[in-house]
Amino acid sequence: MNSKYDIIIVGAGAAGFFTAINIVEKNPKLKVAILERGKEVLTKVRISGGGRCNVTHACFVPNDLVKFYPRGEKELRGPFHQFCSGDTIEWFEKHGVELKIEDDGRMFPISDSSQTIIDCFTNATKKLGIDVLTNQSVQSIFKAEDYWKVETNSETFACQKLVMTTGSNPKIWEMLTEIGHSVIEAVPSLFTFNIKDNRIKDLMGLSAFASVKVKNTKLESSGPLLITHWGMSGPGILRLSAWGARILADKNYQFILEVNWLNDLTFEETLEKLKELKLEHSKKAVSKKSPFDFPNRLWESLVLASEISEEIKWADLSKNQLHNLANQLTNGQFQVNGKSTFKEEFVTAGGIDLKEINFKTMESKLLENLFFAGEIVNIDAITGGFNFQNAWTGGFIIAEAITSK
Incomplete structure (x- = not known):
C-alpha cells in the first residue's frame, strides 16, 4: 500500500505535533501525517515536569535564553528572534491553554497537568485533519528525484517534504547517516x-x-x-x-x-x-x-x-x-x-551535526526538503522548560519555511 502526503513528520512528540499543527494552520490545503513507532503519542510530554509539563521558561530575551543551551547556543540565536518564549505563551493562549510562571521561572499550564497540553495538541490535529498514525516503525527513508519515500513495518509512504522529530533515536540517526548526514554520538547530559x-x-x-x-x-x-x-x-x-x-x-x-x-x-x-x-x-x-x-x-x-x-x-x-x-x-x-x-528528565547531548542544518529554515543543507526539529539535532539544554522551547521554535520555523515556499 502506498500512502501519499504533502508532508510526513516522523515522531509524535512535542516537536512533531507542534510542527504539524503550525503547517496546517498556515496552509489548510496541505495533507500532513505524523508517524509514531509506539502505541502512544506525546509520551515525554506526559511525564515532563513531574506530570505537569514544563512548557517553557520565563526568559524573554533571545540573547539571554540561548545561555541555557550547552549545545546550540550560537545556532539558536536567530531562531529565538523568530519564535521565543513570549510567542510560546501567546500560541498556547490562542489555543485555549493559559500558562503560569513559578518562582524559579519555569512555566506550566495553570491546570498543573500535562494532559492539558496533550489534549490541546490532539484536538488540534483532529480539527485540522492531520493523520496521526501509531505503530508505524520506520524501517527506511529514501530520497527519490522529487519526493521522499518512507517505509514502515506496515506501509510505504511518499511525501514532498519530510520532517524528522524523533528525538534521540539511534536507529533513525543511523538511517540519516546512511543518506549522508553526520551524527555527533549521544552521551547523557543531565x-x-x-x-x-x-x-x-x-x-x-x-x-x-x-x-x-x-x-x-x-x-x-x-x-x-x-x-x-x-x-x-x-x-x-x-x-x-x-x-x-x-x-x-x-x-x-x-x-x-x-x-x-x-x-x-x-x-x-x-x-x-x-x-x-x-x-x-x-x-x-x-x-x-x-x-x-x-x-x-x-x-x-x-x-x-x-x-x-x-x-x-x-x-x-x-x-x-x-x-x-x-x-x-x-x-x-x-x-x-x-x-x-536525573528523574525522568533524561536528556542526551548528541544528534545531527549542527553544521549540516540551515537554522533559518531548519532544513538539511545536504538534502532538499528534509527538516529537523527537537532533540534529534545536537542541541540540548538544562532542565527548566528549555528543551521544549527548542522544540516549539524549530517546529514554528519549519512551518514558516514550508508554507512560504
Whole structure:
C-alpha cells in the first residue's frame, strides 16, 4: 500500500505535533501525517515536569535564553528572534491553554497537568485533519528525484517534504547517516554524581548553595547542591553535568569534584572569618552550631572531617585545625564514581551535526526538503522548560519555511 502526503513528520512528540499543527494552520490545503513507532503519542510530554509539563521558561530575551543551551547556543540565536518564549505563551493562549510562571521561572499550564497540553495538541490535529498514525516503525527513508519515500513495518509512504522529530533515536540517526548526514554520538547530559564519602554519608536530603568544579578542568558551576542517597544532585550539579557532558563521558564519570560550601568565599577569607569566630565564641564547642548559612548537620560533619572532635571549643583550635576547616569549607575534594539519571528528565547531548542544518529554515543543507526539529539535532539544554522551547521554535520555523515556499 502506498500512502501519499504533502508532508510526513516522523515522531509524535512535542516537536512533531507542534510542527504539524503550525503547517496546517498556515496552509489548510496541505495533507500532513505524523508517524509514531509506539502505541502512544506525546509520551515525554506526559511525564515532563513531574506530570505537569514544563512548557517553557520565563526568559524573554533571545540573547539571554540561548545561555541555557550547552549545545546550540550560537545556532539558536536567530531562531529565538523568530519564535521565543513570549510567542510560546501567546500560541498556547490562542489555543485555549493559559500558562503560569513559578518562582524559579519555569512555566506550566495553570491546570498543573500535562494532559492539558496533550489534549490541546490532539484536538488540534483532529480539527485540522492531520493523520496521526501509531505503530508505524520506520524501517527506511529514501530520497527519490522529487519526493521522499518512507517505509514502515506496515506501509510505504511518499511525501514532498519530510520532517524528522524523533528525538534521540539511534536507529533513525543511523538511517540519516546512511543518506549522508553526520551524527555527533549521544552521551547523557543531565545526571547526578555518585559519591561515597563519610562526610555526606548520613546527610541525604540536605541542601546548600555551593560552587562546584571538576578538578583540572575549566568546568564550574554554582547553585543549590542536594545531598542524596547516592551522592550529589541539585541545580548546580545538573548544570555542571550538562556543560561537561562530553568531558565527563571521556573521563568515564570518574573524577574529583571540588566543592566550596561557602560558594564565593576564598580559602583566605574563610580562614580570617574562622579566626574571628575563634575570638568571639571562644567558650563554645566548634561543632555545635553552623556559623555559616548552611545546615548544622553538614557543619558538624565538616568539623569532624577537619580532625576537630565534638567537644573541642573554639579557643582550643590549633592553627592546623583552622587550616583544615577552611579547606573543607572552601575546597572539599570528593571522588565521583559514576552517574545516575536525573528523574525522568533524561536528556542526551548528541544528534545531527549542527553544521549540516540551515537554522533559518531548519532544513538539511545536504538534502532538499528534509527538516529537523527537537532533540534529534545536537542541541540540548538544562532542565527548566528549555528543551521544549527548542522544540516549539524549530517546529514554528519549519512551518514558516514550508508554507512560504
